[in-house]
Amino acid sequence: MCEITIQVNCPYCHGMKVVKNGVKRTGKQNFLCRACGKQFQYAYQKAGCRPQAKRLVLQMLVRNSGIRDIEQVTGVHRQTVLGWLNKQAAACEFRPRQQSYASVQIDEVWTFVKERKRRKRWLFYAYAPETAEVLAWSWGNRSQHTVRRLYRQLEKLKIECFCTDDWPAFSKVLPPEKHSVGKAFTRHIEGVNLCLRTRNRRIVRKTACFSKKEQNHYNAMKLIFYYRNYHTL
Template identity: 50%
Template sequence: MCGTALWHWALDIGCVLKSILTMGKASEIRPKHNCYHLVQIDEQWSYVGNKQKKVWLLYAICEQSGEILAANWGKRSKKSVKALLKKLQEREINFYCTDHWKAFAQVLPKEKHIFGKKYTKKIEGINTWFRTRLRRLARRTVCFSKKLIYHYLIMKTAIYERNIRSSYI
């Protein structure tokens, strides 16, 4: 590659990264309603930096509309579930549907917690949507984010765009 072509390539990468920063910071995940009957919660992993550095996305969706209500990035831990629940605390939620992961059982209110794979079909479908839509989330890939901030902002933008598009369908 000649010097001029390399210089243009570097400018393009800078432009892409700047766009990710701009769009990601402008995107907000805001639930449309104050009350939800059934909310499904699940976790999904991806890589940042290299395949030894897993990052977990925990997020909640409205079962009826598929709207993503809140998301939290971090480790797969009880602390991350608490952080996600804190983002949902202003909403009135009748029931939380999750899989059998013990952190969910420890954090979510027992009287409102329904667990089992048959209650999380919608969110599992959204996990598949994420993995097919965003190459960096594919399980067998050489494409992954090098920095956590870009990974976070791309996911945040994807969630925002998905919520906008689903509201028009």
């Protein structure tokens, strides 16, 4: 007779201090990790219950995969995917790496919500080339009010120069003594725009992929900004 022993590791912290912790109503054995205190099963019937599935879904969300594409590939229901998207975005905290920056580039990209042109949304965001991080962003129409909301988020930082294109809303809000205008000053953020369109199909210029809810739309971009700044989720 051959006896096979299986080592059960925690799927969350990958620890080996795992003990049995009762039986579920389905009759499956439940385990408890002594290291992180989380409970789990060795195998789950539903894909949405697997810890590995959540990590895969989050990686696909920042790699230009649509909600329904993720559902087809992973087997996780799209409502569960949207729930993970919003929950993870709410947990993301952005902190500038520095308190002073030599220059910050500001630009805008447009997109739609609910496939309607009257629901066109503009994303204004500030990018620091010296640290390769997105410092702040603001959603709205293409007016000085949206730019002003973005500028309020940057007032606590010491910024020597703001670099933008010649859109009039920038000159109405930004301090003129710190404002440099011209495409020559925004070449770094133009590259970021290309990267964002590659990572999120919602802001591709010609696309049929739109969010039905603004909250899902905004959180998808927030997740990509966080991933770009910190390279983790």
